[in-house]
Amino acid sequence: MALMRYAEALNAALREEMLADPSVFLFGEDIGRYGGVFKVSKGLMEEFGESRVRDTPISEQALTAMAVTAAMTGTRPVLEIMYADFVPLTLDALVNQASIYNYIWNDQVKMPFVLRTQGGGGAGAGAQHSKALDSMLAHIPGIKVVAPSTPADAKGMLKAAIRDDQPVVFLEHKLLYNIRGEVPDGDVTVPLGKAATVRDGNDVSIFATSKMVVEARKAAELLAADGVSAEVIDLRSLRPLDVNAIVTSIAKTHHAVVVNEGWRFCGYAAELSATIMDHAFDELDAPVARVTLPDMPIPYSEPLEVAMLPNAEKIRAAALATLK
Amino acid sequence: MANHPISIESAGGEYMESVLVLDWAVKPGEPVKAGQLIVTVETAKAATEVAAERDGWLAETFFSEGQEAPVGAVLGTISDTKPADASAGGPKSRPLAAPAPVMAAATAEGASSEAGAPAAVAGGRVIASPLARRLAREAGLDLCGISGSGPRGRIKQRDVAAALSARGEQPAIASPVASAAPQVASTAGGAPQAPVVSSVTRKADPVILLHGFGADRSAWRQVLPLLPAEFETITLDLPGHGAETGRSAQGIEDLALDVSDRIEALGIERSHLVGHSLGGATALALTALGRVAVRSLTLLAPGGLGPEINAGFIGGLTRSTTAEALERWLSVMVADPNVLPQGYARAVLRSMERNGQKAVLAALAERLFAGGTQAFDLLSALRRVSVPTRIVWGRSDRVIPHAHSLRAPGSAAVHLLDGVGHVPQMEAPELTARLIAETLRSAG
Amino acid sequence: MKNTPSVEEHLEIYRKMLLVRHLEEGLGALHKEGRTRGPIHRCDGQEAVGVAATAVLEAGDKVATTHRGHAVYIGKGMNPYPVIAEIFGRATGACAGRAGHMLVADADKGVIGGNAIVGAGIPAAAGMALSMQVLGQKNVAMCVFGDGAAQTGICHEAMNMAGLWKLPVVFVLEHNQFGLTVPSDVQSPVEDLSVRAAGYAMPAEIVDGNDAVAVYRAVSSMVDRARRGEGPGMVECKTYRLEGFSTSDMGGYQKPEDIASWKERDPLLVSRKALLGEVGENRLAAIEAAAKAEVDAAFATALSDPMPEFSIDENCNPYSEAL
CATH class of the missing domain: 3.40.50.970 (Thiamin diphosphate (ThDP)-binding fold, Pyr/PP domains)
Structure with a gap:
């Protein structure tokens, strides 16, 4: 290492x-x-x-x-x-x-x-x-x-x-x-199409990729303080998607938050939601929550940009809402 | 006045958790005759008709057309006397649903926008999460009466759990048929499932029916309605089968001990035994065990009377991975494959795969039938039997040779059926029922 | 003269041009009978460009072409039969019926391949040349592209990099005067598009695109220098599209007198005339009869071949496990 x-x-x-x-x-x-x-x-x-x-x-x-x-x-x-x-x-x-x-x-x-x-x-x-x-x-x-x-x-x-x-x-x-x-040292490859569970939890599953995994991990810490046990899955691969990891996690928590740094409408979070409906509908105890960019261009000024981007606090709020 | 349940325990829903009520042929309040069609339900094998077991009046219906009912649930009741007020049609609250529906009140008040409101809206649509719906369906719970604690009054998993736990604390149900209502499959893992009892009052010693290897208690569904009404029948799943996949057995004695324990737990001291194949062997071992006093024995193609058994069939049953493959093995067990209902193999396979039953069965087969040899010999047990005993065997049996019946002692009656394979109760239900009835009656 | 095809090479070019012409005419006849599917882009009158340019190439060389690529497919070595079977969507087609006539490929023959995004063949050939350069191979990539494609932005990007890196690629501009229905002079401020080659530091030559020998000579010299590592070159072949944009073209925008005058200079006539003195009528007649028979047989076989069966492509499965 x-x-x-x-x-x-x-x-x-x-x-x-x-x-x-x-x-x-x-x-x-x-x-x-x-x-x-x-x-x-x-x-x-x-x-x-x-x-x-x-x-x-x-x-x-x-x-x-x-x-x-x-x-x-x-x-x-x-x-x-x-x-x-x-x-x-x-x-x-x-x-x-x-x-x-x-x-x-x-x-x-x-x-x-x-x-x-x-x-x-x-x-x-x-x-x-x-x-x-x-x-x-x-x-x-x-x-x-x-x-x-x-x-x-x-x-x-x-x-x-x-x-x-x-x-x-x-x-x-x-x-x-x-x-x-x-x-890891040496010739170690990571297969494309396998998700990784980066934090185990029982109450709600948070699915994310790239930097949103960092935010999801922070959100899980915040949720722990709220008394909520959040599972964080780093999908790692958007396509092919490790749908089994998704279904397995939802079968445990019955609540899903999907996080994507792209736009919401027709976005990857929408695809994840639909995939969950296709394969884990009967496991859902609440609608899938999406945390995404709002559907508009990304502004320059710091407070404007910060307001726009998904972050740990928004993920936490979405998780708490699905658990209501 | 007494109300008698209309049950679908044996209506062919064996490999399903629920059936769909298609059509009530009779309206509440109308008279019915024994044998008359009352209700049609949809099962894995298409429509199954449920006939009245007795004369009387259709008193109540608990499931309306288009609704799903759990297997084993009471669909309605037949009253011995003409009901006083039969004008109110439509389903009433089911015997297992906790509080009465409050739909009307909720809609009238325009409630249900806040958590905690009864989970119903105009038009009768219950708002519930998919998970809550699935859990309720599996438990036979009616969502209509449950308050949802989620957003917009949505029923969530926790609400179903609360309702089920309330049900567990108050098993007595206000309905007049409560005492007669069979217990629907418990969802508690590991606990033995309550057996389904066909009627409540024990007029005579009950008849306990034990199915064969790879089957479950629904194996008797064609025969049960044809048995004399005065006999209470109890069907049990053998360990490793049906709902008892969590129970294991090392050998035939284990099977007999397990079944004996469960019969005694029901408070039964004396009973008639009917056993098919492995169930027949279990019945013999149970008789030899002597803890339950056996009144009569009807053995259909029983195991234990000789070493041979069709190893290919046993292996095929436990190893088939497609419905097509399984169907080919299932057709080995009958003389005429056309008696297998449409979709039967698929239903059997799905059930085996869902319950993890396959691995359990394969392990059991390895212990009981290793190398194509029956690992148990019950011939001496049969010779010691002193109660009326009848052996029924198909001459076309390709699973266990019918020649084993020739080893039976002179005191046992032997019936060899033409054009019948290994499963007389499915292939010749009328004759099989008649022979069982004759055995029962001969015991006095 | 240097780089002139031998008589036998010219005869082979003539034979392949005949195959292409019979292919195009056969497609035209079947289209009239309603037996073709989708648009078909014929190259009648332009055969000399695709066939003579690719006649210069070796087996290991690669070519990218356009949606009007039949002459290139045959020129680079494909037989008419798999091409025709592909055009009729048969399981026996060059791509098992998945590609259709605009996207035909035969990787073993170096035909990769037809391309129906106008301009896309130019970076495609440059990319193949890049690969050859990185691997140190002595092969050459060729792009046959039209005057319409020359107006795309990607043409500039790709030629710039080809010139910059001295990639072994030859750009054969098949100037047939039209981009769909719009004539070249409405699309470009310059008549000779190859003047742009100077901007990429590559040599260019303009030739009569209906004269197979002229095309061969010019392309041959560009291929030779590319193979020597001296970088890309361009040959602008002036020709004319006789049969409209595609089978869905309603026509009416090409001048009848233009069509008539270009037909007088049909590349088949030009080559036949040149070869007649060399080999005599009998040899030519035999080649002509054989070409016709080969294409007729290919049509007959292809049209009775089975259709492919559909199956989902698991390489495209969005899930990592089949569901």
């Missing part, structure tokens, strides 16, 4: 996979000489050279489309899109290209590429640099979407994502890069 920051854990994963497999290469804006805006690829160009670690022009649309065909012709590209807010520029490559070929071409090609990006608010980055947009990505059949919340999962899941033969969107969070945590 080693104590690492989330960004360092990602860096370690990239480095290990590049050492192990010469077909892995990185490209993206500012990732080479500068080491990435969030320093995730620090030192890798020096170690692996300019062919395998490429600084690119500001061309998200073509970069993503190129990752798709590079992946189906023998390489395992890892593309960094600096902000999730720029992902809409890449959507043709994801929706019309990457997601279809494996099926449409009757399994003639594999599509092993990873699109790393980071989203989420709380850093005063304004309406075009603060969104999660995870729901939009998880909507696309044929693409996996994962969002680890700890350094250990960041490393283990990035390694698993690079080795996966399907396209994987790997969602990071700008406020997670500096968190520290124990990371």
Whole structure:
């Protein structure tokens, strides 16, 4: 075990996979000489050279489309899109290209590429640099979407994502890069599609991903002071979703709070609610509570942005309301 | 005046927790004749008709058309005398529902917006969480009378728990049929389920019916209505079967001891025994045990009279993972597979998988029938029996050879049925019922 | 002349162009009978571009093409039969009926593949070239794209990176004068779109797209330099779309005199004329009869082939366990 920051854990994963497999290469804006805006690829160009670690022009649309065909012709590209807010520029490559070929071409090609990006608010980055947009990505059949919340999962899941033969969107969070945590040494992968119970509880289940897991853990502490035993499940993977973990937890607590840093309407929290209804309706003792962004752009000024984002206190309030 | 319950214990709901009331053929207050169709219910195997057991008047109905009723619940009552006021149609409160519905009051006052209000709104829709609904359904509890403590008066799990606990404290129920009402399956885990008793007053020694391996007490559903009314019948699930999957048995003596304990716990000292297959072997072992005085024995294709048993059948029963596979094994046990009701295999499989019964059965089979050999010999027990004994066996039995019957002592009557396999009570219910009745009556 | 196809190579190009023409005409006839499904984009009159450009490529080279890609599919080595079976949605189609005529692929042949998002083939080929460069392979990627695709933003992004990184990719611009119904001069301020290549530091050449030999020569020299690691190149092939945008096109916007004059310069006629002096009428007639027979047989077989059966794609399951 080693104590690492989330960004360092990602860096370690990239480095290990590049050492192990010469077909892995990185490209993206500012990732080479500068080491990435969030320093995730620090030192890798020096170690692996300019062919395998490429600084690119500001061309998200073509970069993503190129990752798709590079992946189906023998390489395992890892593309960094600096902000999730720029992902809409890449959507043709994801929706019309990457997601279809494996099926449409009757399994003639594999599509092993990873699109790393980071989203989420709380850093005063304004309406075009603060969104999660995870729901939009998880909507696309044929693409996996994962969002680890700890350094250990960041490393283990990035390694698993690079080795996966399907396209994987790997969602990071700008406020997670500096968190520290124990990371297992060596070649340890974390499977995509398995949730983790990060806190056991009996009264209410809180489901979250990415930074919202941090908020959910804080909420569980607050709830403990309220006399409520909250279970916190880090879904880790939005798609494929570990529905069994969800059902198992609800069968114990009979109350569910779903937390997502995206918008509410047609959002990931809505999907979780519907999934719970599909698979655990008769276990529910209260309607599923959603904690999300309100349906509006994210403002800049601190009190405005803080008022908007889901946080531990909002999760606590939702949990208490479902238990009424 | 006495009211007699109309029950669906044996109406084919064996692998279900509840049945759906489809149609009352008679209105409350109308006269009924014994054998007349009273009510049709939907079970796992489609519609089942329930006929009146006696002449009288339909006194009350507790479940209306379209409602679910727990298996074993009393659907209504037949009165010996013409009810004084039978004009009020529609279901009344069920015998197991705690307080009377307060629907009218609640709606009239426009209540129900606050927690604690009775959980009903205009139109009679009960507001309850899915979990509360499921728990109430499983416990046979009517939500109509429960106050919901959740938002907008929603009934939550805690409200159902409170109602059930109140019911547990006050088992006596105000309804006239209360004393006659069979106890519906207890939800308390581990506790033995109360046996279902067909009538209350014991006029004669009761008849205890023991089913075979892999079945449950509903195995007798075709035969029970055909038995003479003067005999009280009690069907029990053997350990590891039906509702008794929590009880285990190491061997045939364990089965006999367990059943004996439960019969004694009912305050029964003397009884007639009817046993099928493994239940027949258990009946013989129970007789040998001597704790309950056995008045007569009717053994249908009983185990214990020879070593052979169809190992493939036993294994297939416990190992089948699809309804299609199970159906092929189930058809081995009957001479004509057409007697198996539609959907029977699926229902059996679902029940086995839901209750975790499969593993229990497989373990039991390993102890009782390892290597295709019956691990117990009850021939000497049969030879010592001094009460009227009748053995009924299908000549087409492919599970246990009917030739085992030839080892019976001269005092036992042996009936070999043509065109019948291992399950006479399902394949030839009339004849089987008649032979049971003759055994019962011959005991005097 | 350097990079000129041999007579035998030219004959093979001619044979494949015949296959494509019979394919297109067969589809047109079946469409009139109501036996085709969905829109079909024919490339009658443009065969020389797709066939001669891909004739330059080696087996390990890759090509991305457009929704009007039949000439590229056949040119890069696919037989008419799996293409036709795919167009008719048969289980025996190149993609088992999942792709349809716009998205045909045969990965073993390097056809990956048709693309019906206009412009998407350009970064697709650049991405393949990127992969070849990272892996140090001596292969080349090719993109056949139209004058409509040249106006997309992604065209600029992809060509910029191709030029910047000297990717082994050749951009073959099949300039057929129309983006759907809108003529090129209403879409672009410049007539010769390849003047833009200078902005990406890549060479470009303009050729008669109806002359297979001219196409072959120009593409061949670009492929050679790309294979040598000298970076991308562009060939602008001037041609004309004779049969409208698709089978759903109502027509009326193409001038009859334009169609007539382009038909006089049909690429099949151009090649036949050139080959006649070299091999004589009998050899050509034999090739023509064989091509017709091959396509007729492919249609007959494909149309009697079984339809595919639907099943859910578990790779797309949103849950980590099947439910």
